[in-house]
Amino acid sequence: MSTLADLRKDYSTGGLSEADAGDDPFALFHKWLGQALAAELTDPNAMILATCTPDGIPSARAVLLKALDDRGFTFFTNYDSRKGREMATNPRVALVFLWHQLERQVRVEGTVEIVTAEESDDYFAHRPLGSRLGSWASPQSAVIPDRAFLEARHAELMAKYPDGNPPRPANWGGYRVLPVSIEFWQGRPSRLHDRILFTRTPTGWKRQRLAP
Secondary structure, X not given: OOOHHHOOOOOOOOOOOHHHHOOOHHHHHHHHHHHHHHOOOOOOOEEEEEEEOOOOOEEEEEEEOOEEEOOEEEEEEEOOOHHHHHHHHOOEEEEEEEEHHHOEEEEEEEEEEEOOHHHHHHHHXXXXXHHHHHHHHOOOOOOOOOHHHHHHHHHHHHHHOOXXXXXXXXXXXXXXXXXXXXXXXXXOHHXXXXXXXXXXXXXXXXEEEEOO
């Protein structure tokens, strides 16, 4: 039986040249995300969000990218959750996208801002009813007595909103990650991977190649 030390793969799907990377990291990200969607990967918009307390204690979890433009990467969650509380006191965050089948990874570092109420309202209105009720039912990250607690709250909400149109909770909405750096990683043979780093400067994006 193989041990963890024996697990390895020689990546050979493709490469990433400076010409292919271009000068706009958002254009490259759109291209890579489109290819992940075309490959029908599971949850291609999943990303690891890392946050940190003011005194340096990190935490990370998977969230879903729900909007993307040249300002940044948007996701939605409960403002009172652990990540919400940490972002309120320390807005510096990091994201990681991993598209394993394409042998690609994207790392993003930046700060977060809360999106407008209109943006949150629009996204909330397009969620399935179960997800909208779940946003009300779950005091995210709080200790609860048991599963029955959640199910009872959900049933109460079903009865409270028989029209299937609950409003958006005041403590639930979107965050936009405003990147200061975006790194694209493409697996290559012999661990000589391609790493292209874009760093935001006062005059635009600076592109550099990093050693693997």
